[in-house]
Amino acid sequence: MPRLLSCPVTVRSLRGKPFAFTFRGEAHSVHLVEEWHEVGEWWRGDGEKDVYRVADGAGGLFELLFDRRTSSWSLEKVYD
Numbered sequence: 001m002p003r004l005l006s007c008p009v010t011v012r013s014l015r016g017k018p019f020a021f022t023f024r025g026e027a028h029s030v031h032l033v034e035e036w037h038e039v040g041e042w043w044r045g046d047g048e049k050d051v052y053r054v055a056d057g058a059g060g061l062f063e064l065l066f067d068r069r070t071s072s073w074s075l076e077k078v079y080d
Contacts, residue, residue, distance in 0.1 A: 002063070002077040011064060011073040018052050018064050023075055030054035030062065051076070 040046020047069030
């Protein structure tokens with residue numbers, strides 16, 4: 001069951017794909033597992049978002065979201 005967070009994070013990316021992020025002072029080197037594009041409810045002002053499911057070497061699985069409208073990253077989910 002994933003934990004929903006929606007917390008801002010610092011992400012390092014190469015060609016738009018995340019390879020590392022820092023959350024609560026802890027750095028995670030990750031590899032891409034899956035990615036997809038979401039289009040929000042335009043009538044509510046939602047923008048387009050890129051979602052990346054990534055894994056680290058310790059077995060952690062995370063969902064990072066890049067909001068195209070604000071050019072910001074967030075950690076959306078942590079899978080237990």
